[in-house]
Amino acid sequence: MVSKRQAILIVLIVLIATKFERLPSLISLTLMQDGIILLIVLGILDVLFLGFALNFFNEFNDRGDLYNLASESWGKGGAKVLYFILFCYLIVVAVLPFESVHDFFANNLFNELNYALFGLIFLITVVFFANKGLKTLGRTIEIFSLLIFISLAFILVIGLMTGDLTNILPLNNSSFSVFVSEFARDTLWFGSFWIMFLLTGKVKLQKNDKITLNLIIPYAVFCVFVIPGFYLGFYSIYNNLAGYQTNAISAITQFAFLNLDLGRVDWFLVLFEQVSTIISTAIYIYLAGVCFCRVFNIKKEQIVEFIIGLALFLLDVFVFKEINTSALNFREITHYFCIFVNYLLPFAIILTFKRKKQDKRSKAYV
Amino acid sequence: MFRFFSRHAWIFAVIFLLILFPVSLTSQARLNNRALITGLAIDKNESGYVVTAQIARPLSSREASGESAVLDFVSESGSSVTECVKKITFEIGEIAGLSHTNFIILSKAVLEDNAIKALDYFLRDLQIPTSVMIVYSKGNAKDVMAKTSDLDLSVSLGLQKVFMFKEEALSTLMVPLQNFIDDAFNPSAFSILPELDITTEETSSSGQSDDKSKSVGKGRIKYFTPFAIFKNGKFLGEINNENEIRAFLLAKAKNSHQFNLVIDGVNDDVYNNASVGVRVSDKNVKMAVSLGEKPTLNLNIMLDKVKLLEVNNNAILSGAYIAQKPYLTKTLERAIACQLENDLKIVFNKTKVIGADVFGFADFAYKFNHKEWGEFINSIPNADDYLNYVDFNVKVEVSSFI
The missing domain is CATH 3.30.300.210 (Nutrient germinant receptor protein C, domain 3)
Structure with a gap:
């Protein structure tokens, strides 16, 4: 069980974890300036679905976790299918922070890095985090959250002050079909509201206490202002060459301190922000492990989490070797699945669970 | 206490592993053999390019007589810039720290051929920051690069900062690689580069061991230099006045x-x-x-x-x-x-x-x-x-x- 504050921070950390690395440069390849509009649209959708998720969470948190609720509504078989889908989804999205840590350390921070061995150490770290459970993850996030948010704020300010903001013009210059195509492919990076569904039944709330505006407001600020604002800063600096910068968060601060003799002090801010990526990898591995164990009635979650982490590591080393092309190919393969999970599955869950609850109430009344 | 350590021994093993293993997992000595390349000069020849690297070699306190580093210049030729840079890395025998590069000099011959083609390597290699300054030289870029040894060490290692300072005084423009190439893809397709011109003044200095005067060169960066102008990366001419x-x-x-x-x-x-x-x-x-x-x-x-x-x-x-x-x-x-x-x-x-x-x-x-x-x-x-x-x-x- 986690506290209300920890639950809110978990969702926010997962939200920001992968939005500032590869995604801006991928969007800039097709949409260029209109990428900011895409991010605002995706952000608004995410906020909307967070509202649905919170509505579900507040109604069912005291009744049990998502698996138990699904068992009541859809039967044990239905619950297992749901959790298997979520397991697959969590593995897919876990690839993003895993890859971004690889890209950052191997391609940006160090000249030469034997990633196969560095990756093992990273694997041990995230599996250790995941094994420790939700409570420890929540506490860890509480410790690091302020550092991460402050670093992100500084990076954002630096980026916005360095570039020529008029480079974001003209807007509304892309064709609708390209916009829709890019929208579909970038849903992979969104959908952090799913954490609230998975945290149902695992958050310790006082009686009649709910999670509402205290998550929706910061979530909306990040989705609608911070993430698009970051893209604005990034694109205003790199303009036509934005697609070459595979790690936007380290690229955005590159021009800020040229006249100082201190070197790249901005790397500290970038490294602190990267902690969110490491922690979110652990969260995804933990949640994927929980889902898998519920499906197959496995008691030892730690072993499953280790296997999931190892699978991600092997995928990273052997399948996603070429970072530049693997991101494009990966989202090409997975985006339909992500659209289904992000935008259709929540409706299916909410509508059927609520109907089940109403049926129960009316039977009880009779 | 013993139980605590025995139960959590694996944590200490991981921490030990993290501390002891260098990130490149190669011999410790190799990490020390890093050459700081602070500048590059690119010339054109019949077979391709000649790239000259300005390398800052730190001096130990025994060797240094006032200066903390000495400049070294290494040149290699090849059919492409990538080949030249690779050869330089082999020649210096150390890990080439290209992330410290703060300026690139292009000779006029490179400009007249295709400057963007010559700079493509630096755009794609993530080790080299795109904030690196680009300048051009009227003659051989290698010769101008050699003259940087006549400048004060802080000036020759921090040429980019000098240009930024001069830009504030409206005597030149500090053009980063990012801007030079990006501008070529804008609707106006106009880009610009300042010239780097270093003049050497002969000054006399008295030797310490005897009274004979030695003639040494003192480098000065020319205050006002022309600008090369480009359209779509193609060299059009200069603004001289x-x-x-x-x-x-x-x-x-x-x-x-x-x-x-x-x-x-x-x-x-x-x-x-x-x-x-x-x-x-x-x-x-x-x-x-x-x-x-x-x-x-x-x-x-x-x-x-x-x-x-x-x-x-x-x-x-x-x-x-x-x-x-x-x-x-x-x-x-x-x-x-x-x-x-x-x-x-x-x-x-x-x-x-x-x-x-x-x-x-x-x-x-x-x-x-x-x-x-x-x-x-x-x-x-x-x-x-x-x-x-x-x-x-x-x-x-x-x-x-x-």
Whole structure:
């Protein structure tokens, strides 16, 4: 069980974890300036679905976790299918922070890095985090959250002050079909509201206490202002060459301190922000492990989490070797699945669970 | 306590592993063998390119006599820049720290061939920051690179900072690789590079062991140097005139701070064909574009906090007390405005002839008048010749004297 504050921070950390690395440069390849509009649209959708998720969470948190609720509504078989889908989804999205840590350390921070061995150490770290459970993850996030948010704020300010903001013009210059195509492919990076569904039944709330505006407001600020604002800063600096910068968060601060003799002090801010990526990898591995164990009635979650982490590591080393092309190919393969999970599955869950609850109430009344 | 450590021994093992293993997991000695490449020079030859690296080799306290490092230069040739850089890495026998590179010199031959092609390697290699400064040299880039050893060590290692400082004083422009290439893909397709010209003055110094004087070279970076202008990355020509360069920088340099102007031919009761030096603390440049019947680029420059520094006057000055205020006349204001407006018009007209959109008319129109820009481009026979249809209006004003 986690506290209300920890639950809110978990969702926010997962939200920001992968939005500032590869995604801006991928969007800039097709949409260029209109990428900011895409991010605002995706952000608004995410906020909307967070509202649905919170509505579900507040109604069912005291009744049990998502698996138990699904068992009541859809039967044990239905619950297992749901959790298997979520397991697959969590593995897919876990690839993003895993890859971004690889890209950052191997391609940006160090000249030469034997990633196969560095990756093992990273694997041990995230599996250790995941094994420790939700409570420890929540506490860890509480410790690091302020550092991460402050670093992100500084990076954002630096980026916005360095570039020529008029480079974001003209807007509304892309064709609708390209916009829709890019929208579909970038849903992979969104959908952090799913954490609230998975945290149902695992958050310790006082009686009649709910999670509402205290998550929706910061979530909306990040989705609608911070993430698009970051893209604005990034694109205003790199303009036509934005697609070459595979790690936007380290690229955005590159021009800020040229006249100082201190070197790249901005790397500290970038490294602190990267902690969110490491922690979110652990969260995804933990949640994927929980889902898998519920499906197959496995008691030892730690072993499953280790296997999931190892699978991600092997995928990273052997399948996603070429970072530049693997991101494009990966989202090409997975985006339909992500659209289904992000935008259709929540409706299916909410509508059927609520109907089940109403049926129960009316039977009880009779 | 023993139980605690035995239960958590694996954590300590992991921490031990993390501390002991170097991130590259190679021998410790290799980490120390890192050569800091602080600058690169690219020349063209028959078979491809010649790349010269400026390497800063730190000196131990035993070896150093005042200086903390010494510069070394390593050259290699190859069919591509990638091949040259690879060969340099092998030749120096150490890990080449390209992330410390702060400037790249291109020879004029490289510019005349294709500068963007030569710089493609630096754009794609993530180790090299795209904030690296690009300059060009009239002659051999390798020779100019060798002259950097005549400069003060801090200057030769931090040439980019020097150019940033000079940009604030409106004597040059610090052009990063990112901007140079990115500008070529904008609608105006106009990019620019400053020249790096180092002159060496012979100075005498007395040796310590005996009284014989030694002649050593002292390098100086030339204050005003021409600019090379490009369209779509293709070299078009140079802007050579100092006044034109100054006027151009007035409109283009974003990071200017205080800068000096020399205004000639100021003439009235106070000024008698005077040459006047002024310092400008602030400037505000506003651009506007109209795309009606007559496409026009309107440039408004406001100079603020202008201070009169020096007057070379032929007038007879009477009275023991010469107050500055009588000098701050409307004539001076007008003279400042006229000279700068004239210089800006000359720059525009000269570069218009060769198709260089120096003030970014196309970029501005594309960003802020997108629809009209599209209509305008479609209405002319050849879209590349849009500049022939554009008029230029410039207004310079002095907001205040201090």
